[in-house]
Amino acid sequence: MSPPSLSALMEAYFVDLRVVNWTEATLERRKNSLGRFVRWLTEREIHTLSEITPEILAAYQRSLLHIGNLRTRKPLQASTRASYVHAVSHWLQWACLGKHIPFNPAAGIELPKAEYRLPASFLSQSEVEHVINQPDVSTKIGIRDRSVLEILYSSAIRRSELLKLEIQDIDRARRLLHIRQGKGHKDRFVPIGVRALDWLTKYLQDVRPWLLSGGGCKRNWMHPRKFSVSLSEQETQVVILCHNGGAMHPVNLSAMVRQYVRQAGITKKGACHMFRHTAATLMMENGADLRSIQTLLGHASLNTTQIYAHVTLDRLRAVHDAMHPAKPDQANAPSRAD
Template structure:
C-alpha cells in the first residue's frame, strides 16, 4: 500500500478479512464468532483512540489481555473463562497475521503472545442406560411432534452428533438400507458418515411416515422440523431436550451435549476403542477424544477391585494371600 493511499479503518480491515475467510471456505459459524470477538476488540481500541492497524502495539495487546482477565460476562456476571479469553486473543492474533500478509502491518505485535493455559476439564456427567430409557419413555407419542421428539432423542443417543449437526440433517442424508446418516459440513467443514441402530432407524421412519407431513408443510428438505415447518434454532432444540430431561426426573446438567457425552462414555465402558469414538464424534484430534477415558470410573473401579491386592475384601489387618507374610503363616 503506497503512502498516498488512505489507511483503512479497523472496521474496514475487518470487513476485508472476513471476505478472505469466506473465499477460503471458513465456516459461517466461525466467522460469526470472530465477528463478535473482533468487534469487541475494535470497540475497545476506539475507546482508547486506536484507529488504525499501525497503532495496535504489543503494549496495546497486553493491555487488552488484562482487560479480558478482569472483564465480566454480561449475562452471568462471572469472569470470562480462560477458554473464552484464549478464543478472543487467538482471533486477534490471526487477524493481525492477515494484516501482515496484506501489507497493512510490517510485523504482528501479537506474534509472540502466549495464550492462557487452559484447564483440563472432565466432560459433563453422562446418563446411565436406565436414565436414557427413562428419558426416551418421557415422550408422549400420540402427536406428530412427539414422534419427532422421540426420533430426535434416539438420534442424539445413537450417534453422539453435535446439536448443529442434527439441525442440519436433510432428508437425503438418511440411508435406510445402510442404516447410516451423512453429516455434511460438521465442525471444521468436514463430512462424515455415522451408523444408526435398528431401533433408531425404526423411530426415524415412524416419524417420517406418521408425523413429519403434519409438521413440515412445504418443507421437503430438513429432516427434523418444528411445528412451523422450519429447521430448529439451536436454543429451541436445547430447551426441548432439557424439558424431557426434567420430565424424566433427571437433574444432571446439560441437554443435547449431555447425550453426546452419554453416547461416547457408554460405548467406551462397553469396550469401544478410543479411535472409533473419535471417528463417531468427528473429533479432528485424538487428544479431544481421550478425555473420555477419564470418565469411565465404573469400569476403572471394576478392574481395580478385580486386580488390585488392596481392593480385595478381607478382614482389616489380614495380609493379602500372595505376600511372603501370608505364605509363611
C-alpha cells in the first residue's frame, strides 16, 4: 500500500486542528506556510513525508532566506521565516504522533532568532486629527468613513474586529464595544469615546439604513433600482457596510483608510493598524499603564504590549538630562552654530 500523499496528509492535519478549535485565520496562515513547503518539495521530486530529512529541512530554511517573498522577492523578516519553519515542524510532529512517519525530522531544528522591533508607523495627535477630518461629512459615505476612523482611533480595535462588529455589540449606555471572538477566540469589552460614539450613532441613524437598502450602489440607467446583492441574516447585523449594503471587505477598508492618510499629506506606511498603534502610543505618552493598554488591545501576553514602552523615551531623556553626571556644563559647552 502506497503512503498517503502530501496533500492528503495536509487535509487530515487541518481537520484535526479544527477539532481542537483553531481559528480560521490561523488555519489560513498555516495553509499558506505549508503550501509553500509542499510546492518546494514537489519541485525537488519529494512526494512523501518519509523522504524528508533534517538536511532537506535545513535546505528549505536556507531557501526562505535566499528567495524571500515569492511575489516581490524582498527578504523575509526573521519572524516570518520562523513562522514558516514552525508550521512545517508542527505538521511533522503531528505526522509522527499519528504514526505516518517513524520520527520527526524537524525535532532538532533551530528557528530564526526573534527580533525586537518597535511598533510600525504611528501618528502624532495632530496628524491623526488631521486624517480623521478628511472625509466629506456632507455626504453619507463621508459620514460612514468618519465613523470608521473615529472607531479605529478611539477603541484601538483590530480591522477584523471592526468588520465583525454587530449592532448588538454596541452598548451606548456604558460606552462599550463588545468584541466577540477576537484574536485567539477571546471575547472582551473595549471603551469608546464620546465623540466616536456620536459619529457612530449618526452613521447608524442616517447612513446605515440607506446603505442596507442599496442606496449606495452605482445605478444602471437601464435598471435604475437593480440591487442583486443577497444578504445573509448575519450580514444585515454588521455595523460597517460597503456601498452595496453588504459587509465591507478587509482590503477595501484598508484602502479607504490609506486613502485618507495620503489625502492628509502623510507619507507614513500603514492604514487600520496604524490607528491601533497610534491610540496605544498616545495613551502611553499620557501616562496609561501597560496593563491597561494590554487589556484595551486584547494582547494575551504583556510581552506583546511591552513594545509600546518606547514612548517613555521622553521621560528617560528628562531623567538622563537631570541625573547623569556627565551633563554638560553650560560655561564649558562648545557654542552651537546658528
